[in-house]
Amino acid sequence: MSNAAQEFLRRAVEKSGDETHRKIIRFNMDQYDAAFGRGHSRFADWDAARERCQQIKWDAVNHLDRYLVEFETRVKERGGHVFWAENSEEARKYVCDLAVARGVKKVVKSKSMVTEEVFLTPAMEKLGMEVFETDLGEYIVQLRQEPPYHIVTPAMHLNRGQIRDLFKEKLAGPDTEDPPELVAVARRTLRKAFFSAEMGISGANFLVADAGMVAITTNEGNGRLCTSIPKIHVVMTGIEKVVPRLQDLATLWPVLATSGTGQPITCYNTLIGGPRRDGEVDGPEEFHVVLVDNGRSELLADAEQREVLHCIRCGACLNACPVFRAVGGHTYGTIYPGPIGSVLTPHLRGLNEFQHLSFASSLCGGCTEVCPVKIDLHHHLLHNRRNAIGAGTHPGKERRGMRLFRWMMMDGGRFRVLGGLARTAIRLAHGIGLAGTALDPLRPWTRRRAPMPIPSTSFRSLWRKTNGLR
Amino acid sequence: MAARVSLFIPCFIDQLQPQVAVDVVRVLRRLGYEVDFPAEQTCCGQPAFNMGYWDEARPLAERFVRLFGSAECVVSPSGSCTTMVRTFYPQLLAGHALYDQAVGLGKRVFEFSEFLVRVAKKVDVGAEFPHKVTFHDACHALRELHLKDEPRELLRHVRGLELVEMPHSEECCGFGGGFAVKFDMISASMGEGKVMNIEASGAEVVTSVDGSCLMHIEGMLRRNQARARTMHLASILAQEAK
Numbered sequence: 139m140s141n142a143a144q145e146f147l148r149r150a151v152e153k154s155g156d157e158t159h160r161k162i163i164r165f166n167m168d169q170y171d172a173a174f175g176r177g178h179s180r181f182a183d184w185d186a187a188r189e190r191c192q193q194i195k196w197d198a199v200n201h202l203d204r205y206l207v208e209f210e211t212r213v214k215e216r217g218g219h220v221f222w223a224e225n226s227e228e229a230r231k232y233v234c235d236l237a238v239a240r241g242v243k244k245v246v247k248s249k250s251m252v253t254e255e256v257f258l259t260p261a262m263e264k265l266g267m268e269v270f271e272t273d274l275g276e277y278i279v280q281l282r283q284e285p286p287y288h289i290v291t292p293a294m295h296l297n298r299g300q301i302r303d304l305f306k307e308k309l310a311g312p313d314t315e316d317p318p319e320l321v322a323v324a325r326r327t328l329r330k331a332f333f334s335a336e337m338g339i340s341g342a343n344f345l346v347a348d349a350g351m352v353a354i355t356t357n358e359g360n361g362r363l364c365t366s367i368p369k370i371h372v373v374m375t376g377i378e379k380v381v382p383r384l385q386d387l388a389t390l391w392p393v394l395a396t397s398g399t400g401q402p403i404t405c406y407n408t409l410i411g412g413p414r415r416d417g418e419v420d421g422p423e424e425f426h427v428v429l430v431d432n433g434r435s436e437l438l439a440d441a442e443q444r445e446v447l448h449c450i451r452c453g454a455c456l457n458a459c460p461v462f463r464a465v466g467g468h469t470y471g472t473i474y475p476g477p478i479g480s481v482l483t484p485h486l487r488g489l490n491e492f493q494h495l496s497f498a499s500s501l502c503g504g505c506t507e508v509c510p511v512k513i514d515l516h517h518h519l520l521h522n523r524r525n526a527i528g529a530g531t532h533p534g535k536e537r538r539g540m541r542l543f544r545w546m547m548m549d550g551g552r553f554r555v556l557g558g559l560a561r562t563a564i565r566l567a568h569g570i571g572l573a574g575t576a577l578d579p580l581r582p583w584t585r586r587r588a589p590m591p592i593p594s595t596s597f598r599s600l601w602r603k604t605n606g607l608r
Numbered sequence: 609m610a611a612r613v614s615l616f617i618p619c620f621i622d623q624l625q626p627q628v629a630v631d632v633v634r635v636l637r638r639l640g641y642e643v644d645f646p647a648e649q650t651c652c653g654q655p656a657f658n659m660g661y662w663d664e665a666r667p668l669a670e671r672f673v674r675l676f677g678s679a680e681c682v683v684s685p686s687g688s689c690t691t692m693v694r695t696f697y698p699q700l701l702a703g704h705a706l707y708d709q710a711v712g713l714g715k716r717v718f719e720f721s722e723f724l725v726r727v728a729k730k731v732d733v734g735a736e737f738p739h740k741v742t743f744h745d746a747c748h749a750l751r752e753l754h755l756k757d758e759p760r761e762l763l764r765h766v767r768g769l770e771l772v773e774m775p776h777s778e779e780c781c782g783f784g785g786g787f788a789v790k791f792d793m794i795s796a797s798m799g800e801g802k803v804m805n806i807e808a809s810g811a812e813v814v815t816s817v818d819g820s821c822l823m824h825i826e827g828m829l830r831r832n833q834a835r836a837r838t839m840h841l842a843s844i845l846a847q848e849a850k
Contacts, residue, residue: 154796460782497786500783500784520657523660537661550650582792585792587828592624
């Protein structure tokens with residue numbers, strides 16, 4: 139078992155029994171469910187909107203070469219820079235080198251999962267720069283020195299009391315759970331950072347090819363401050379974020395907002411096409427876009443799972459996932475938790491190390507049902523499982539067990555006799571009081587469930603004995 | 609309407625819940641069907657398939673397709689095993705000589721409630737069960753076979769039965785096959801959520817179209833000293849007026 143798998147199991151045991159965690163997540167998810175319910179009923183035809191988004195992303199992902207170059211050309215025409223990073227290291231190095239060359243001391247960041255993916259913040263901090271997350275949820279988890287719990291709502295696992303305590307300790311905040319007052323505390327600190335930072339870093343929700351613009355969506359307006367006040371703006375994003383046309387946003391924006399938070403549209407939707415031009419009053423002097431591959435091209439080559447690149451990072455599959463709710467975002471030990479993370483991470487960070495996540499699912503399909511770009515998520519978990527077994531990641535004992543299972547099931551008579559023997563043995567064990575104890579032959583089942591009565595006969599035997607139950 | 613149906617009894621129902629299969633036979637015969645049980649049947653291969661062992665599952669799928677190949681209509685008291693045949697055999701047998709036969713068979717295999725409502729066009733099977741009952745949406749039946757109203761329609765026509773909805777009836781109970789033992793802590797945590805929702809409904813009986821979910825739910829209900837008990841839909845529909 140990989141280290142990541144052991145760590146996952148350890149945390150899963152801890153979190154799945156944690157009543158406080160369960161209550162907070164249930165409360166927040168119920169809020170989301172209600173908002174999402176209201177949100178999608180605003181669409182005349184929600185499924186048609188999903189299908190449209192799926193088509194847009196299919197077109198984009200299957201013609202990445204064309205759309206990315208189109209995007210790059212337009213950005214460069216306006217004086218922006220585009221850097222193609224093959225992996226995390228190249229992405230980090232480009233931004234760090236740029237920051238060092240420009241003498242950057244302070245950096246403000248708008249929410250970006252790709253910067254988490256390439257571990258950008260720790261690299262910049264190591265160079266002595268001060269990095270501020272400016273999305274409130276991200277800022278909270280940064281103060282707690284934690285990774286984001288959820289890709290859209292990073293501090294979903296905390297209640298107001300915990301945030302009050304955190305702000306009291308780290309920001310000398312007041313003794314109140316009143317959300318506006320708590321927000322005001324964060325705002326005071328972050329406003330100073332916005333106006334003194336030399337570099338702003340953002341992600342991108344979409345890269346619009348025909349317009350050559352970056353589309354950023356936030357609810358707090360922090361995205362606009364990060365991208366317009368500091369003299370350098372760096373966008374870091376994955377290559378799969380490109381969409382063909384500006385008009386595609388007419389569907390993608392409301393669908394993303396609805397799936398993400400239940401809103402009709404996110405509060406601030408910004409399109410940025412390059413650095414400040416002559417005659418413009420604001421905007422950065424320098425504009426850089428870092429297009430991160432980091433395993434995505436390999437996923438693109440996988441015809442079976444290519445559509446995983448359709449993901450618009452709305453977080454709906456995390457909210458719908460009963461496993462996510464049980465174990466929480468941090469248990470996964472991945473940048474992207476929940477169903478999309480379980481499908482994607484083996485491609486980004488290695489099948490051996492992260493295949494266990496594809497097995498940690500009841501395959502209920504709740505994720506696929508809500509995905510706004512219709513990724514067949516739970517079936518991709520099955521594909522990952524098959525790939526893992528094919529790559530020999532599981533112990534020989536399990537493989538031998540499966541061979542035995544197949545051998546037993548290849549013959550009706552064999553199954554009847556062996557099934558009967560197994561039931562008799564279990565009934566004997568239960569007869570002497572072993573049911574539910576550590577010596578129960580059904581221990582893996584009864585460790586967490588009441589034992590079940592084992593019938594003395596099978597249906598096939600009944601059918602045989604009674605000549606078809608007559 | 610087919611007058612003759614072949615039973616596909618999932619291996620775990622055969623071994624652990626034989627009464628469910630007996631009840632399926634009773635209901636089908638009451639409706640005038642001639643019921644056949646191909647005795648050579650074993651397992652559809654789903655446990656191996658779901659755990660990633662497609663090479664072990666494939667011979668079982670081939671065997672199943674050959675065994676039921678000539679059946680006109682196959683009925684199974686499991687949404688999950690029906691899904692294995694209808695949805696996953698075509699994936700498992702892609703490019704295989706039996707592919708076309710598997711796809712054809714998938715269209716002739718029906719989950720029990722699906723068969724009654726969509727094929728036999730019967731919503732009243734003449735059952736009586738004077739109890740408060742709630743229905744758990746089994747994931748495969750709901751999301752792969754799109755059976756939401758069929759089982760409820762059957763329950764609504766049972767004499768004396770009061771159907772109550774639990775909160776989040778579509779939320780997975782946490783069974784999930786091998787997942788239930790490999791990740792038993794997650795499975796149990798999900799099961800506890802299901803128990804709370806069942807309790808909130810005030811039902812005496814929780815029913816579903818998958819015996820595997822019910823086996824897990826029963827274990828969780830008893831472990832948590834909850835009042836409700838589980839019964840397969842077929843067993844409720846088999847109850848006759850006294």
